[in-house]
Amino acid sequence: MTAVLHVDLDAFAENVRAVRRSVAPAAVMLVVKDDAYGHGLAPIVRRAAREGVTWFGAFDVATGARVRDILGPGVRIFSWIAASDAEVDAAIAADLDLGIGDADLLEDVAVAARRRAARARVHLKIDTGLHRNGVRPEDWPRFVSRARELQEDGCLDLQGLWSHIAEASDRDDDDARAAFELATRQWEEAGIRPGLRHLSASAASFARPEFRYDLVRIGAFCYGIRPAGGPSEAELGITPISRLEAQVVSIDGDTVSLDVGALDGLPSILGGTVSVSTPAGQRRLVSVGVRSVVEGWAGAAPGDRVAVYGGGSASATDLAEAIGTIGEEIAVRVSPLVPRVYAGE
Numbered sequence: 001m002t003a004v005l006h007v008d009l010d011a012f013a014e015n016v017r018a019v020r021r022s023v024a025p026a027a028v029m030l031v032v033k034d035d036a037y038g039h040g041l042a043p044i045v046r047r048a049a050r051e052g053v054t055w056f057g058a059f060d061v062a063t064g065a066r067v068r069d070i071l072g073p074g075v076r077i078f079s080w081i082a083a084s085d086a087e088v089d090a091a092i093a094a095d096l097d098l099g100i101g102d103a104d105l106l107e108d109v110a111v112a113a114r115r116r117a118a119r120a121r122v123h124l125k126i127d128t129g130l131h132r133n134g135v136r137p138e139d140w141p142r143f144v145s146r147a148r149e150l151q152e153d154g155c156l157d158l159q160g161l162w163s164h165i166a167e168a169s170d171r172d173d174d175d176a177r178a179a180f181e182l183a184t185r186q187w188e189e190a191g192i193r194p195g196l197r198h199l200s201a202s203a204a205s206f207a208r209p210e211f212r213y214d215l216v217r218i219g220a221f222c223y224g225i226r227p228a229g230g231p232s233e234a235e236l237g238i239t240p241i242s243r244l245e246a247q248v249v250s251i252d253g254d255t256v257s258l259d260v261g262a263l264d265g266l267p268s269i270l271g272g273t274v275s276v277s278t279p280a281g282q283r284r285l286v287s288v289g290v291r292s293v294v295e296g297w298a299g300a301a302p303g304d305r306v307a308v309y310g311g312g313s314a315s316a317t318d319l320a321e322a323i324g325t326i327g328e329e330i331a332v333r334v335s336p337l338v339p340r341v342y343a344g345e
């Protein structure tokens, strides 16, 4: 394997600072699902903690527990996918904050907390239209009053309410926000002390101040991944933090094959749609797969390095746009076998 993903942690830290400035006074939860969007969990969360980030969004419990192992006590780790009793137990053991959007799961968490003589910190999720887990608005008042009972029993600690929005159209997001506001009023009517509210991810957090509430959950922009079809990195004040580098392994005239590992996992439909940066300039990537081939490059030598993305050439989002997807999709599909090499660790 000669391919490498270079990750610039100083650039990451700059992005984190830019994000914090943009969304202040809301706090930032750094989302680290999918191995920190392919950049490698441990170096990313360590650097973020050094920059003063105190909230981490882990998606699954196993990732949350890893973040706890890496950073120890003193940070808050939010996980919103726990299904089995074993996961709920592990979440409480790792002192995670749990996002709960299901009445049965709420009961399971209460039972698990009681068994461990713990108080589980939970954030209740209202479904504001995405229909991706979350309590339906018609069930919400009953759900929050049950949660309040369980808090009074001493097994839950209600931290706040949250939801997730599509960030695809302002109109749908506005509808979602109206549902979120209603859910907040019902939370207050249930006599629960106000908690943290969090609704938006990267795009809406930047573009729409009214979506920020107390806390924003940010992944993409901290990693310098701009939205496909959206504002540029310069407009957002962020920079890509990684560069995927492949090496030349064989040459046939002006047709050059790259280290297969470099592209393992990347969508094969990128072949024929994008260019890569070679020492001789931009060259067309004609195929991606078992053999990844660049054409029209005379004078290449084995070991020459090619930037597939990043490092001033096309970004992950540029590649994504060529095939109608999003930059995150490119970033998370870099093979886990490709070593991550860090600057600024």
Ligand SMILES: *Cc1c(COP(=O)(O)O)cnc(C)c1O
Pocket: 031, 033, 164, 200, 201, 202, 203, 217, 218, 219, 220, 221
């Ligand atoms: C992935 C995710 C985020 C972060 O989204 P970005 O667009 O990468 O900032 C926030 N909240 C939830 C629930 C997510 O799944």
